[in-house]
Amino acid sequence: MNKIEAVVKDIQESDAVHVVTFCAKDEEFTMMALELPKKVKEGARVTLGIKPSFVLIAKEKSKDISLTNQISAFITNIDTGKLLVTVKLESEVGIFESLITKKSHDMMNLRQRQKVVVMMKASEISIIEVGDGA
DSSP states (O other): OEEEEEEEEEEEETTEEEEEEEEEETTEEEEEEEEOTTTOOOOOOEHHHHHOGGEEESSSSSSSOOEEEEEEEEEEEEEEEEEEEEEEEEOOOEEEEEEEHHHHHHHOOOOTOEEEEEEEEEEEEEEEEEEEOO
C-alpha cells in the first residue's frame, strides 16, 4: 500500500458524497468518499493510502483527463515479471509503487531515472489513519 502523509485542506459534501482536498508538501490531492471518519476535519493530519494497481503512470501531465491527482516523479526501479511490472517512483510527496502490465511498460518504453507523472483517481484514494489536528 502506498502512503501519503497529508493535512485536510477542505471538505465538501452533497447528497452523502464527500470530496476532500488534502495538502502534502506542495502538492494537492483530491479524494471522494461516501463516508468519512468523524475525526476527519479541516486541519487534521491523515495518512492516505492507495494500492499499487491504482497508481497510473504517464509521460506528462494532462488537463484533458478527468484525473486531478497528478504529481511529477522519477522512476527509481523497474522489476519486470512475465506479465506484470512493478515500477518504483520517487516524488516530493514520497515513494510510490505502481503495478502495471508488461504490455503497458513495453508500450511506454519506461526506464530508470525517467521523469514521469504519477496519477491517481480520487475514488481510489482512502484515508487509512487519522492523527491530531494541525
